Amino acid sequence: MSRSPDYSLYLVTDDALAGGRSIEWIVAEAVAGGVTCVQLREKHAESRAYYERARALRERLRPLGIPLIINDRLDIALAAGADGVHLGQGDLPCVEARHIAGPNFLIGISVSTTAEAQAAARDGADYLGISPIFDTPTKTDTPPATGIDGLRAIRAAVSLPLVAIGGIKAENAAAVVRAGADGIAVVSAIMAAADPRAAARALADVVARARQQV
Numbered sequence: 001m002s003r004s005p006d007y008s009l010y011l012v013t014d015d016a017l018a019g020g021r022s023i024e025w026i027v028a029e030a031v032a033g034g035v036t037c038v039q040l041r042e043k044h045a046e047s048r049a050y051y052e053r054a055r056a057l058r059e060r061l062r063p064l065g066i067p068l069i070i071n072d073r074l075d076i077a078l079a080a081g082a083d084g085v086h087l088g089q090g091d092l093p094c095v096e097a098r099h100i101a102g103p104n105f106l107i108g109i110s111v112s113t114t115a116e117a118q119a120a121a122r123d124g125a126d127y128l129g130i131s132p133i134f135d136t137p138t139k140t141d142t143p144p145a146t147g148i149d150g151l152r153a154i155r156a157a158v159s160l161p162l163v164a165i166g167g168i169k170a171e172n173a174a175a176v177v178r179a180g181a182d183g184i185a186v187v188s189a190i191m192a193a194a195d196p197r198a199a200a201r202a203l204a205d206v207v208a209r210a211r212q213q214v
Helices: 023-033 047-064 074-080 094-101 114-122 147-157 173-178 196-213
Strands: 009-012 037-040 068-071 084-087 106-111 127-130 162-165 183-186
Touching: 009 162, 009 196, 023 037, 023 047, 023 196, 037 047, 047 068, 047 074, 068 074, 074 084, 074 094, 084 094, 094 106, 106 114, 114 127, 114 147, 127 147, 147 162, 147 173, 173 183, 173 196, 183 196
Parallel strands: 009 037, 009 183, 037 068, 068 084, 084 106, 106 127, 127 162, 162 183
Antiparallel strands: none
């Protein structure tokens, strides 16, 4: 996997939004529609189930050149042969994750302030998840919304790729890209969509058009 992935349309999975459909099917449809990076997020799964789903997704995504990132669990990411891990402010420190995983493993860090962004950049992160841009019902344990202005401030402070997440949908994605995000991360906009492929395609089109305006 390239050390410079395309983060333009980054899908974060959520079982609760799948409506009984398989995560694997939704991911496959979303990738067909234009998703460029997938983060597996399993907040309630036992470790074995998390590992097995990660392995299954890795086998599906690797031939397509789509990076698989594991949320929170560096041990699962390494055991399953994923391309990287995404860590929050309360998770294993980036420095320690880098020490364990080595230089060729992708590490994303969630940040909501310029200070957190600068610290993550110093600690060796590969990309930053700016969270939340807008208030969202998907996650209830997040800090206050960073907003478009906060995103611009972080963009001015660091040179790492920025992936914006939190309440992003087709109607506001362009503004996020124009404010400096290298990509948008979505959960419900694809996971809960009746047609995940069409939803991904619409979002990918918005991002592509917004990039032309930057």
